[in-house]
Amino acid sequence: MICVDPNYEDVAAIEQNRVKFVQHADSEELATAQVMLFIDVLEHVDDAQGLLRSYVSGAKPGCLVVISVPAFMSLWSPHDEFLEHKHRYTLRKIEGLARSTGLRVVKGRYLFASIVAPVWISRRLRRSRPPASDLKPVPSWVNQFLKSITSLEHRMSSNRVAGLSALLLAEVTTDEKNKSDR
Numbered sequence: 001m002i003c004v005d006p007n008y009e010d011v012a013a014i015e016q017n018r019v020k021f022v023q024h025a026d027s028e029e030l031a032t033a034q035v036m037l038f039i040d041v042l043e044h045v046d047d048a049q050g051l052l053r054s055y056v057s058g059a060k061p062g063c064l065v066v067i068s069v070p071a072f073m074s075l076w077s078p079h080d081e082f083l084e085h086k087h088r089y090t091l092r093k094i095e096g097l098a099r100s101t102g103l104r105v106v107k108g109r110y111l112f113a114s115i116v117a118p119v120w121i122s123r124r125l126r127r128s129r130p131p132a133s134d135l136k137p138v139p140s141w142v143n144q145f146l147k148s149i150t151s152l153e154h155r156m157s158s159n160r161v162a163g164l165s166a167l168l169l170a171e172v173t174t175d176e177k178n179k180s181d182r
Helices: 027-032 048-056 078-082 091-100 113-125 140-155 176-181
Strands: 002-004 014-016 019-022 035-039 064-070 103-111 165-172
Touching: 048 064, 048 091, 064 091, 064 103, 091 103, 091 165, 103 140, 113 140
Parallel strands: 002 019, 002 035, 035 064
Antiparallel strands: 014 019, 064 165, 103 165
16 A cells, blocks of 8 residues: 655655555556555645656556545635645545546545534634644543544544545546546
8 A cells, every 4th residue: 555645855755554555656566556545635735636647657557546535615714724634525526536537436525524624623723823823732521522523423424425534445447438537
């Protein structure tokens, strides 16, 4: 499994638990990858389509591609600026992006729907503040409460309505039309 992030600080690949974390994968790694992870990566690059296409075009048919991105521009906040995000996505947009690179979308859903309203309100109230992280220590009971809520939510079926993140599972196809579009 390859986890790609062009913003990794160390150019040397790190391997942990059968996952190879890399800034860039070479053609041999792409040709043999069974799964590629783009976990909170595409929102950081100017040309998300180009980056994704550069990996998909070298992958073998059947390779699974997992993508997660922050959802909804209406949730944009100083936290996004602090993290140097360039965009937040709707599920429809990330699915369209995946298809435009020749991927077949297997499944898409939103995550963390149960906390969208309080996060949206909180971010609206802090919208004019300078860029800063939202990550702050909270009491353990708050963490446990949130963990319980989101754990229950994740066991439920696909959520295509709203959430803080969009998650997509896609597959590299053998479709010649898709390959000619690359």
